[in-house]
Amino acid sequence: MWQSFSRLACWLCLLLVGKYKAANQRAIQTLEKYGATLMEVDVDGTISYPEPQVIAKDNADKHSRPKPISIEEEQFMRVFYENKLQEVCKNFHFPHKVQATALIYFKRFYLQWSVMQHHPKNIMLTCIYAACKIEENHVSAEELGKGISQDHQMILNNEMIVYQSLEFDLIVYAPYRSIEGFIDDMGEFCAINDDRLQILQKLLHGAKMEVDKIMLTDAPLLFPPGQLALAALRSANQVHKVVEIPEEHSLSSEF
Known part of the structure; x- marks a missing residue:
């Protein structure tokens, strides 16, 4: 696939x-x-x-x-x-x-x-x-x-x-709303406390900054907002380390 x-x-x-x-x-x-x-x-x-x-x-x-x-x-x-x-x-x-x-x-x-x-x-x-x-x-x-x-x-x-x-x-339809939806789902699913919630907000802010960069490329003309939002979250997570993603969990395996 x-x-x-x-x-x-x-x-x-x-x-x-x-x-x-x-x-x-x-x-x-x-x-x-x-x-x-x-x-x-x-x-x-x-x-x-x-x-x-x-x-x-x-x-x-x-x-x-x-x-x-x-x-x-x-x-x-x-x-x-x-x-x-x-x-x-x-x-x-x-x-x-x-x-x-x-x-x-x-x-x-x-x-x-x-x-x-x-x-x-x-x-x-x-x-x-x-x-x-x-x-x-x-x-x-x-x-x-x-x-x-x-x-x-x-x-x-x-x-x-x-x-x-x-x-x-x-x-x-822009990726920003999709990012907010993903972050809300993460917070509810993980039952994050107040301290972790602040880190999650940093992830939200970082992901939006990544989307700002993505919007300067041809990607918004090629991919749906949800995929762009996930790509931005993945990139921001490499900085803030909110979610642990195993090394072997490559993008190809997701498809």
Whole structure:
């Protein structure tokens, strides 16, 4: 069963890579056609492409055209702005569920688009705004923009294109709630006293920090929240040693 799971994970990884390559190639084709890639988005979600360059000047301007970025460079940019997204959420004291939802929105958006077509900073802020709405932690676009010295109209302009790119599938399940459920079950099952309960809370905190790291990878697009929560708990437990796991009890044996 472990081999089947590994094959499935490899297949899903290849599927993600294929989507990133396709988005990158579409952006390169736009660059070749228009001489630019960045799109203008109206508040109703309408996209405006750059004006095509004059054909007579095409050969003369080729050397001065911007160069497309590689898939690896796109990944670096996405990770950079995912870290920024977490920083913004922490500065606004948003709950973990808002941060996780915004990150998933951001990741799913760039399965459809290249960072060359829509600036990650704009999409990052719009994803936070949308996540606050769906998670009932509403913050106005004006308040969000003012808090980070950005024009709130940009957030509103990009809101519809984000929803469209997500195909209006806005419900997100994050590992944080699963971790809390596992910790509660451990406490009830083991009948932990007050001293051990404090250690269990440290495990909870450590596991959430591990999830914060996991959320910056492609794992949330590949695995269900429960598996990510168990992986985070296992990693945190190596530090806090709340549960004794025999060395021979490897991950492969669990499957």
